[in-house]
Amino acid sequence: MESRTNTVGWGLFVELDRESSIPAHVQLEVAIRDGIRTGRLKGESVVPSSRRLAQDLGLSRGVVVEAYQQLTAEGYLISQAGGYTRVASGVTRAGASPGKGAAQPASTEEKHLLDFRYGRPDVTQFPRAAWLRSLRKVLTESPHDRLNYLDGRGAPELRAALADYLNRVRGTWATPDNVVACNGFAQAVALIMPVIASNGVRRLAVEDPSDGDAVRIARAAGLEVVGIPVTPDGIDVAALARSEADAILVTPAHQFPTGCVLSSEARTRLLAWANDRNALILEDDYDAEYRYDETPVGALHGLAPDRVLYAGTASKTLAPGLRLGWMVVPDRLVDAIAALKVEVDRGSPVIDQLAFAEFLRNGDFDRHLRRMRPIYRRRRDVLIDAMNEQVPELDPVGIAAGLHIFAWLPPDLPEVEVIAAARRRGLMVAGIHDYRHGTEDRGGLLLGYAKLQEDMIRRGVGIVRRALDDVLGGG
Ligand SMILES: Cc1ncc(COP(=O)(O)O)c(C=O)c1O
Numbered sequence: 001m002e003s004r005t006n007t008v009g010w011g012l013f014v015e016l017d018r019e020s021s022i023p024a025h026v027q028l029e030v031a032i033r034d035g036i037r038t039g040r041l042k043g044e045s046v047v048p049s050s051r052r053l054a055q056d057l058g059l060s061r062g063v064v065v066e067a068y069q070q071l072t073a074e075g076y077l078i079s080q081a082g083g084y085t086r087v088a089s090g091v092t093r094a095g096a097s098p099g100k101g102a103a104q105p106a107s108t109e110e111k112h113l114l115d116f117r118y119g120r121p122d123v124t125q126f127p128r129a130a131w132l133r134s135l136r137k138v139l140t141e142s143p144h145d146r147l148n149y150l151d152g153r154g155a156p157e158l159r160a161a162l163a164d165y166l167n168r169v170r171g172t173w174a175t176p177d178n179v180v181a182c183n184g185f186a187q188a189v190a191l192i193m194p195v196i197a198s199n200g201v202r203r204l205a206v207e208d209p210s211d212g213d214a215v216r217i218a219r220a221a222g223l224e225v226v227g228i229p230v231t232p233d234g235i236d237v238a239a240l241a242r243s244e245a246d247a248i249l250v251t252p253a254h255q256f257p258t259g260c261v262l263s264s265e266a267r268t269r270l271l272a273w274a275n276d277r278n279a280l281i282l283e284d285d286y287d288a289e290y291r292y293d294e295t296p297v298g299a300l301h302g303l304a305p306d307r308v309l310y311a312g313t314a315s316k317t318l319a320p321g322l323r324l325g326w327m328v329v330p331d332r333l334v335d336a337i338a339a340l341k342v343e344v345d346r347g348s349p350v351i352d353q354l355a356f357a358e359f360l361r362n363g364d365f366d367r368h369l370r371r372m373r374p375i376y377r378r379r380r381d382v383l384i385d386a387m388n389e390q391v392p393e394l395d396p397v398g399i400a401a402g403l404h405i406f407a408w409l410p411p412d413l414p415e416v417e418v419i420a421a422a423r424r425r426g427l428m429v430a431g432i433h434d435y436r437h438g439t440e441d442r443g444g445l446l447l448g449y450a451k452l453q454e455d456m457i458r459r460g461v462g463i464v465r466r467a468l469d470d471v472l473g474g475g
Contacts, residue, residue, distance in 0.1 A: 014027075014028065014057060015027075015031070016028070016059075017114075017426060019459060020114075020459075021455065021456065024063045025063045025064075025066040025070070026067075028059070028063065028064065029067045029070050029071055032047075032067065032076070032077075033071060033074075033076055036076050036087055036091050037091070041087050042087060043088060043090060043091060044086055044087060044089050045086060045087050046084055046085070046086045047068070047077060047084075047087065050065045050068060051064075068085055075088055076088055076091055114427045114428070114452075114459065114460050114463065115427075115448075115451075115452075116428060116429040116430075116445075116447045116448055116449070116452070116460050117428050117429065117430050117446075117448055118257065118403070118404045118430055118446040118447075119315075119316075119320070119403065119404070119448060120320070120403070120448060120451045121315070121316055121317070121318070121319065121320070121372075121403060121450050121451060122375070122376075122450055122451040123319045123321070123451070124451075125371075125372060125375065126319050127318075127364060127367075127371075130359065130367070131355065131364075133364075134356075134358035134362070134364065135351065137358055138351065138354035138355050138357075138358050139351065142354055146350055146354060147350065149346055149347065150347050150350060151338065151347075152180070152337075152338030152339055152340075152341040152342040152347060153179060153180045153181065153338045153341075154179070154180060154182075154326075154347065154348060154353055155181065155350055155353040155354055155357065156176060157353075157354055157357040157358075157361075158179075158181050158354065158357040159176040159179040159180075159181065160176040161356075161357040161360040162174065162179050162181070162326050162357075162360065163175055163176050163179050165360050165365070166179075166299070166310075166312070166326075166328065167302075169289070170285060170298060170299040170301075170302075170310075170312075171298025171299055171302040172298075172299050172301040172302050172305075172328050173302050173328075174301075174305075174310075174328040177334070178328055178329050178330070178334050179326055179327070179328055180326065180327045180329055180334065180338055180341060181324075181325070181326050181348050181353055182325045182326065182327060182348060183323040183324075183325060184313050184314075184315055184320070184323045184324065184325040185284060185311055185312075185313040185315070185325050186213065186325075187323075187325060187344075188311040188313075188325050188327050189213065189214045189217050189218075190217055190344075191327075191337050191340050191341055191344070192282060192309060192311075192327070192337065193214075193217050193218045193221035193223060194221045194340065195336045195337050195340060196221075196223075196247055196280060197221045197222050197223050198336075199332075199333065199336070200246070201223060201246045201280065202223065202224060202246055203223065203224045203225075203226060203243070203244060203245045203246055203247075204218045204224070204225050204226070204245060204246070204248070204249065205225075205226050205227075205228045205240055205243050205245035205247070205248040205249070206218075206225055206227055206228070206248070207227075207228060207230050207249070207250060207251065207255060207256075208228055208229055208436060208437045208438055209230065209257055209432055209435035209436050209437070209439075210227075210249070210251070210255075210257070210437070211256055211257075211435060212434065212435060212437070214249055214284075215437060218249075226243045226245055226437075227436070227437030227438040228240045228243060228245075228248070229439050230255055230258055230260065231260075232397070233260065233265070233266050234250075234252060234255055234260055234261065234262030235248070235250055235255075235262065235266065237266055237269040237270050237273055240270070240273060241273055246278075246279050246280070247279055247280040247281070247282060248270075248279065248280075248281055248282065249282040249284060250262065250270070250282070250284065250300075251283075251284045251285075251286065252267065252270075252283060252285075252297070252300050253285055253288035253291075253296050253297055253299070253401075254286075254288060254291075254398070254399065254401045254402050255398070256284070256286065256435075257406050257432060257435055257446050258397055258398055258406050259397060259398020259399060259401065259402065259404070259405065259406045260397065260398050260399065261297060261399055262297075262300075264297075267300060267303070270300070271300070271303055271304050271307065274304065274307045274308075275304075275307065279307070280307065280308075280330075281300060281307055281308045281309070282309050282311065283299060283300050283301055283308050283309065283310045283311065284311055285299055285311065285312045286313055286315070286316055287316040287317075287401065287403060288401075289316070289317050289369050290316065290317075290369075290372070290373060290376055290402050290403065291399070291400070291401040291402075292377040292380060292400040293399070293400045296401070305328070305330065306330050306331070306332075307330070308330070309327060309328070309329055309330060310327065310328040311325065311326070311327045311328075312325065312326050312327075313325040313326075314356070316403055317369060318365075318368070322352065322356075323348070324348075324352065324353075376449075376450050377400070378454065379449045379450060379452065379454060379457060380400060380405065380449055382449075382454045382457050382458065383405055383447060383449045383457050383461065384405070386457060386458045386461035386462075387405075387407065387447075387461055390461050390464075390465045391461060391464055391465050391468060393409075393410050393468070394408070394409065394445070394464075395407055395408040395410075403448055403449070403450035404446050404448040404449065405447045405449065406432070406445070406446055406447075407445050408442055408443075408444045409442060409443040409444055410442075413443065413468065413471060413472070414443060414471070415431040415432065415433055415443025415444065415445070416431070416433070416443075417471045418431070418443070418445070418464075418467055418468060418471050419431050419445075421466075421467035421468075421471050422464060422467040424467075424470075425463045425466055425467055425470075426463065427460055427463040427464065427467070429445055429447065429460075429464070430445070430446045430448075431443055431444065432444040432445070432446065447464075
């Protein structure tokens with residue numbers, strides 16, 4: 001049996017996953033800590049003896065003792081003279097109760113121990129030592145003036161290093177003057193949308209399916225948004241032409257989420273459309289560095305630097321918490337975007353910018369990518385093999401790239417039910433429904449494999465199998 005869920009008399013809901021690489025005492029600690037934080041386990045209440053809880057949960061007593069000791073050391077539990085243990089008072093957040101705001105996110109993360117959700121690189125592989133070397137170097141060597149307010153485009157060192165890197169690796173046509181550093185792609189979108197809205201863009205086309213955040217930000221900036229269907233060759237350019245949009249947001253190197261590549265014919269037609277309509281192409285190049293079978297196609301930007309506003313991020317290659325992103329902006333829009341960047345936050349943190357510049361310049365970024373590609377490729381291969389073996393009715397599409405696989409569900413299987421069944425079994429997985437902007441099609445799953453060890457990936461696919469069976473069998 002995969003996992004066992006148990007509600008012990010004490011009101012404690014414990015979901016133990018016997019096959020998890022997370023030790024049982026840690027799983028138990030998480031459940032008890034969560035119960036205390038959310039108020040399910042009341043302050044002052046006496047906890048069951050380690051022997052009884054061990055019996056209820058089918059664990060060895062040592063596991064429970066270890067969990068109790070840890071939580072006592074952390075101050076969640078207090079051991080009393082006479083050998084019993086109680087919940088510390090005052091630990092529950094005021095007003096917190098299951099289902100009430102503040103304490104919920106942690107419990108969701110903790111309860112679902114296997115997470116196939118998209119978008120997370122393996123941050124345990126972050127190149128800390130190399131990053132530290134870059135930090136040390138820039139802190140030692142940068143001129144004092146770099147610590148003042150900077151140009152809205154960012155530190156000159158970073159703009160130069162990014163222009164070099166992007167031109168070399170992604171085939172862009174960047175100069176340090178039209179690079180703008182920002183806090184991830186999220187901020188790129190937040191800066192771009194108001195600026196293009198005040199520069200004459202009225203209707204923005206987006207790929208359907210695609211990420212919804214940009215759509216919300218575009219609408220908030222006053223743009224009308226239209227979804228354009230995605231085919232296996234990328235966006236349907238004929239449908240785009242009919243849409244009368246003035247700008248489009250695309251992911252040409254690796255369509256998000258379906259994983260296809262914009263074909264060379266479609267690239268040509270897209271650029272012709274932009275020229276005919278005097279339209280702007282927003283290119284989201286979020287994960288092109290991870291292509292596992294061949295060299296990725298170059299960025300569209302290189303073909304039409306006046307028509308394409310290019311955006312990239314370190315969130316997939318290094319870590320999302322860095323909040324490092326960049327744009328290569330057509331000359332006519334650079335000043336407006338840089339001015340808005342100054343207005344909203346006076347520029348991104350400069351030490352990070354300088355460290356990243358050094359990291360790019362000294363080759364550490366290339367080295368990191370060379371190290372990570374085989375790791376992710378192996379995980380992807382494990383996922384594909386496990387899917388072929390265990391869930392052959394899923395239909396994976398797209399190229400060998402990035403940090404996720406997208407797979408269609410059989411047409412008769414409702415996506416929401418599959419996702420709910422997986423969750424009940426302790427697996428977080430995303431569906432395609434949330435990425436749709438008007439078109440409807442069969443359901444599909446996004447399986448983010450990058451941060452999972454190979455055995456976790458196999459187990460995750462096993463849970464998908466059981467979730468499908470649950471739905472098929474009406475369970
Ligand atoms: C399509 C797409 N583009 C870009 C990003 C990166 O966003 P950010 O740089 O804000 O972390 C993501 C993150 O998941 C994404 O899904």
